[in-house]
Amino acid sequence: MKIKLLLLILFVQANSFAQAIYEDERYVPETDPQVLQKLEEWQNIKFGLLMHWGAYSQWGIVESWSLCPEDYGWCERKKGENPQNYFEYKKEYEGLQKTFNPVNFAPEKWAKAAKDAGMKYVVFTTKHHDGFSMFDSKYTDYKITDPNCPFSSNPKANVTKEIFDAFRNEGLWTGAYFSKPDWHSPYYWDPYFPPLDRNVNYDPELYPKKWDKYVDFTHNQIMELLTDYGKVDILWLDGGWVAKKSEENIQNAYKGKLAGASSGFIKERTVNQDIRMDDLVAKARKKQPGLIVVDRAVHGKNQNYLTPENRIPEKLLPYPWESCIISGGGWAHTPNAKYMSGRTGIHMLVDIVIKGGNLLLNIAPTPDGKWQQGAYDLLAEFGDWIKVNGEAIYNSKPIAPFKEGNIGMTQQNDGSAYFFYLAAEGQTEMPSEIVVTSNQPAQGAQVSLLGSNTKLKWTKKGNGFVVGIPKSLQKNPPSKYAWTIEVSQIKK
Incomplete structure (x- = not known):
């Protein structure tokens, strides 16, 4: 009994410690004057749109994560002809590229609805962890514009460009979500080795040339987005486990895992994956001066604002932050999704803004390129309320x-x-x-x-x-x- 009590105390302490790290101690202020000015402007606009969309939307499953060998109920393999065989499943999952054809894609309608709702910026998933590029990258064939994808012949096939142009035309900022891990790349998940978890499946320190190829691939894709797609205001990088690991970061990662563990099984390793963020950010800001960079969950100067996920902090926080919240269903398309009520959404926006944060509300497009009616209905409720009360929200x-x-x-x-x-x-x-x-x-x-x-x-x-x-x-x-x-x- 005493041992159980001790374990409970340790768990509570670890959880409290992990939250304290995230919410009180894990922010390094920016020093670039242009970025500081941009951050101040961003903190004033309060309300944005996040969109998870990819070939996986056809199955109505959680984005990417069913490819990950980690044992979580929410990413269990349930679709396809042979979900019990991991390698067959991965082939079938990646084969979704050959049937992805969102012929009803009309980003202008999305942008108008977002603007009318009072949203001021959009963050779009240009590439999630599965590696499927929703833009015309010259560094991969696993993309929406490849001839293997039926939508590639559509005039709007380069959907990232179309989305950015449509939202800019409505006066919204644009943000590029980009996954640092790429589970399709042979330089991240080398086909010689089986994937073990979410991490690179080899030791970058034992295979430095292979890792260098992956770093170059990642930098090249990001620089494409910052060079060929007009003004980009936010680079929103996901996959915080892909980072250079200092001893401090390793210790904090371990404490964070302990805080979230329900048993003695730790579901992911801590691997040194130096993606050379400082070099990347320097190059990025030469192309896009003042660019806000969000290197999510990586302690350091390249995380210009913090992003509590699907939750709202309990207190006012002393640094720039944004809660990314699902509006209905999951992050990715969920058939017959039930959306939050207008009351819930508006109270959520108020709760975030009074604590100094921004709300990034996720809406998931359907496989054929539409939004569900529930999303439009929810945004209309926001818009009606913002028209009356917006002066208490923006710039506050x-x-x-x-x-x-x-x-x-x-x-x-x-x-x-x-x-x-x-x-x-x-x-x-x-x-x-x-x-x-x-x-x-x-x-x-x-x-x-x-x-x-x-x-x-x-x-x-x-x-x-x-x-x-x-x-x-x-x-x-x-x-x-x-x-x-x-x-x-x-x-x-």
Whole structure:
């Protein structure tokens, strides 16, 4: 019993330590003035779109991960003729290139919906871990523009270019998701050796020439994206296990794995995979000055912002960050996906923004190149709400204590402050009074409700204030799910 208790204590401590590393200690500030300026602009735009799309979408499975030999339930092989035979499955999976034909691909429609929803940037999966390039790379045949792919004859076959052009035309920033590991490349998973886990399947230190070929291949593909596809604002690199390992990083990786382990089985090794990020970033910024680089989950100066995945931190964080969140189904296409409600999405956006972060909301295109109607419906809900409340979201900064009960808060540089009343499930009418205990309007400040021209009466209450809501507004609020009180100036 004492041993079990000790193991439980160690597990809790390790988990707490791993979270502390991620959220408090694992950020190295940028020094490039152009990047700092770009980061500040990025922190002001708050809301972006992530899209996972590839040949795997035809099977409606998790992207890439069924190729990984690690034993996770969520990446179990369930499709294909022979999922029980790994090597046959991999051939069949990679054969999806020959049937991928998204003839209904219309990125202009996606871009318009994203803009109308209030999104300001897009991050698109140009290549996931499986190595299938969704752009016209000259360094591989495993791509959407290869003659083996039926969509290659379509005028819009270079889908990355089409997506970037369409979203730029609507005024959105563009970001290139790119996987550092490539499970198709013979320089990463050498066919001589079986893959052991997500890592390179040989020792780069024993085969340095082979590893050099992989580094060159990776750099070349990334530089293609930064040279031939117009202005790129964000390089969003996934696969944080592909990194140079210092002793500190090895120790922290081990502690992180311990924190997430449910048994003594550690599912991945720590392998030194020096992808020469400093050199890559220097080259990248010669092509794209001020480029934001997100080397996800790799401690160091090349991770310009952090990316908690499918979760929202509990507190305000002191560095640039973005929660990437699934809107419905999985990261990749899920047949008949159930999307989050408008209320859930809007409350999520508020919760992230009041803590100083950005929301990157994932939508997965279908195999034939469309979005499911649920995605459009959700974005329409965002758009209706943003039209009324956007001034409390964009360009805003957190204000202490950032939240009390169901009220979140932000401020603008001009001294104005905003208090979001987050409605309960099913609540359609505003309360007669809204009470804020932590902040108070300055003498002579005006108080109003976004979306209404009515000036609201308020009274002091301790260190806070009480706002009265007229009956006309109670029954007919200007938006759904969350209502925003604006205070022209708060007391210092």
